Amino acid sequence: MLTWIKGRRARSVLLLAGVVAAVAGVAMTGRADAARAAAFEPRVRPHFDHAPVIQGPFRAPQDVTRACLSCHPGAAAVMTTSHYTWLGAPVAVPGRAGEKVRIGKKNLLNNFCISNIGNEKACTKCHAGYGWTDVRFDFTKVENVDCLVCHEHGSGYVKGPGGLPGPKVDLLAAARSVGTPRRENCLVCHAYGGGGQAVKHGDLDSSLEHPFADDDVHMGKLGFQCVDCHGGKDHRIRGRAFSVSVEGSNGVACTDCHTTRQHRDARIEAHLRSVSCEACHIPSFARRIPTKAAWDWSKAGDPGRKEDPHRYQKMKGEFVYEQDVVPEYRWFDRTVGRYLLGDRIDPDQVTVLNPLRAGIGDAGARIWPFKVHRAMQPYDAVHRILLPPVTGGAGGYWTTFDWDASLRLGAKAAGLPYSGRYGFARTDMYWPLAHAVAPKQRALRCDDCHGGAGRMDWKALGYEGDPLRAGGRP
């Protein structure tokens, strides 16, 4: 082989040069067309075509996982990640004394559908696994991992109760389509949490599958995939949602990529001491699709009221949806406290499930934009603890419309005491906004915050007044 190269060196160099030139020429002429096409097509990283190597038949979804693992044994590491465990690594919850605890979707309450506990069958539709319908689910079985939900590409793969594929899913087609996760793979769960489109996150909804540049400059203009920022080794995806996480390690930040001085104007640059990138560059959220701003469970069960998925449902109560919302601004240092199962509340006060901890005096804190979700949710009037109701399934609230029964079931599943007397308490959750970054032309300008009619409540943030006149923080 080597001698052949030696002998034909001149010719092969020529040939190589010709090929390079031809390829470059084609690439140059094709570039404009390709750029135009890319604006319409979901961008996918080039990936090995699995169609020829995947052999069926697959009778059960677990068979697909076994097939994946036969070539990708390391992928079993998914089993240790929160996408599968729904529990994080042991962590000292900020603001709490005591042992480190493992917390996650599995054992926390929110103020949307409230809890996974006792409702596994429905909630685990978004679990990256197969068959978690109750506490007996075996987390140690590697074939229970669902590879397809993140990796299949447009094969019509949908998950149903217990996270099992729907009856019409073609497992072979799904397995053959696999590749690097696309936006759709992530959004199928992250845009639909809380029981519907755009319920939870104000900055994640299905519009990001094919966004306009105005919706999200990274994905809409530059063609980013979620995994371009949310990468990570061994399936340990980077990124933190402060609805379940309490600290920001292994998170994603704008400054991971935007490392140099960004603003020509020194006055804007000076804001970086106190203002997060997100505060100015996410001028509003839920720009395309309305998001849920408030949820009042206490109104549920009224058969006389008109059903409207955006205002009232007998099963869920009363809602407020909002679109193109001006965020609320708070100091944030990427840590939150957390309401844990069994914590006592003061029902006359608003209980913040993930209370922000920073104030104007914390040098590491920045002003962040938040979606604040406000709710009324059930609690035990004697023990003064929030309770997870069982909603779906037999005996659940959505069949019986009996709060007492569903709370009794939920308390039992969660191992919480239940006195038999319940009420509804005001709770808040803070959702820091980080997606749907707008093009720079739409970033906030001076007068959006300063000069009188702005959007900041300076006094609430701890300033003596508009810092333009009263001065910034020391």
Add this chain to the structure above:
Amino acid sequence: MTTPRPIRAALAALALAAAPALAAAPQPPNPIHPAFTPLDAQGAPAARSEDVSADRTCGACHDAAYVAAHDDHARAGVRATCIQCHVDGGRLAVGPLDGGKLRREDLRIGRPGNERCASCHGVVAAGAAPVALPETFELPPEEGRTWSLTQGEGAIVSAQPMSASFLNLEGKEAAAAPWDVHAAKLLACVDCHHARNDPRRTDLKRAALPSLKSDPRRPSTGEFLVRPDHALARAECRSCHAPLAVHDFLPYRARHMQVLGCAACHVPGPMGPALEMIDATAVTAAGTPVLVYRNVERRDGEPLNAALVRPLRPLYVLRTEADGARRLAPVNVVSRWRWVAGADRAEVPFATVVRAWREGDGWAPAVLGALDADRDGALATAELRLETPAEVEVLASRLRALGVADPAVDAVLEPHPLAHGVVGRDRALRDCGACHGEESRLGGAYRLASWLPGGVSPRPPGAGGVELAGTLAAAGGGLVLERAPGALPGLHVLGRSRQASLDTAGLLVFALALGGVLLHGGARVVLRRRAPASPTGAAVREVYAFGRYERLWHWTMAGSGLGLLATGLVIRGGAGAGLATTVAIHDVLAVVLVANASLSLFWHVTTAAIRSFLPEPRGLLGRILEHLEWQTRGMFRGRPHPGQPEGQKLNPLQQLTYLALLNLLFPLQIATGVAIWAVGHWPSIAEAVGGLSVVAPLHALGSWLFLSFFTLHVYLVTTGRTVGEHLRAMVTGYQRVAHSEAGPPEGGGP
């Protein structure tokens, strides 16, 4: 169960927080202004807002007489009171009194907000509601009411992005810049138009007292509050900005800052509707003067908010700024026609003009009879023009009937310097070609009026620091201001300005050189055809005539010189976008040429080769005549080149030419070139010798002469025994000479 009341409150709060501020924040109650009793004109407590006398009420503490005597807003026809400017909404609400005085929460008074100024001067949008033109925008000016900011300058003062406005703007989608960058940066009108003796502001004095950084002798706050000087400041850009500290990208920065007003680039094309002419001799069906906009494409009857607004193309003029410097400034010239009356030619109130045109709800029959060309019983827009003396007389007689003495049509040109609606660097003019290129904004024709109502030409403006350089000329029934293409009298614009006489002289020299060459060359060709084959077949030998260094400096000189001529031509032609690059290349070539010339001079002096260039005085005249004789006759007869004295490569004509070239033309070009270049760094150097307007044409003349020399030089290269002989010699160094000849090589090259 607990009540859901808290969530309602929370939701309401949420909704409040989410709602964008729809209107400008009202002026907050003034925390320190003493409470006072609103008084009426008689000094008695006023019961109603309408009865409040500002002079009495405010004058109880402030020196109302002083303010009135030092007040821009206290001219004839202007009725701005303290209350109109300083009180929220321009109206002092007389609410419930507390101890005979207004309550603190009703004291919404203080420095005037933008919307107060806007209530007279133009469109100012402070809230979040999209910018739109109000319905009153085209109504006849009430007493003192003017839209000068918008109709005059095309400016709209708002922090909003233009793309968010209600107007139909050309290129709106991409117009993400705010209407006014100062508004976006939270400046208020009164930040630049402040009371002159405001003790906080000393920048106005800086121009008058250059030796003082700051003048500590200021009125105390108390003195100021009693006697605020309301002859408001007109802070100019340079009161706050230091343009030389930025603009790093700009070539010839010092020069640009010397001749350009900031607005020249930073108000390049306002997007508000700006007027071209106001014809207040005529009345529209809506009861307004006839308004013609410069930058609005509007169908008949279309609301102005829906009509397409293009960027206003301003007229560039030299304007005297506050510091006394004359700088290039964009203006919008509005020509205004109106009826005047009496010996003092005072303007006839527009309401009277309306009564002359209209009777009841319709047109006056006499007017209709004179102007209704298509006899449809109504006056269309095109018919609302007084063109013939008869038509003027119809209205004049009706005005006389209304008691107006000696009515006549009068017209003035009103230049409005564009000073508001400033754009930041992203939208500022950065295209060199906008002034230096083919489509220079500085010259050409500028329309002043589409027709001349009453046949009256508007008078050019008198004072005001603005010169409308150019000539007024009739065009298509209207009036235009004409300038030579691309030129502005009194200002040398690189690439655009021409100095006709020097250019003509240079061209003449070049034409003579070219003509001579063509004549001589033609004669050579013709005569060679007739002549028998020349005896060049004789034995030749090669002589090493041009050393390596000689050839190197020659060709370096040739290359850089030709490059300079070529780039110079491009610069003069207005390179537009490539101007800066071309100038940079020209500069580099000039450095190469001068360095080459200096080294070569050193070489010639030290090697004594310079003697070739110094004519031997003895018998010079004879040799010149001999050489001329050869060139005009001998050459055609195939006679050999007359020889030179020992050690001389150049013939006497060449020696004379090069003496002139080296001692006159080179210094001229280098000196003028350096002066032009230095304008970018030390403008005073060029000013010392008469400014660019003198230096630049001299440089151009020099290049004409160089071009002529090149022409002759290249032609003479061909006059060897064969056409390419001399050229070959300068390339290889070897000159062919006839074998028989001894001594010095013939000729030396041209």
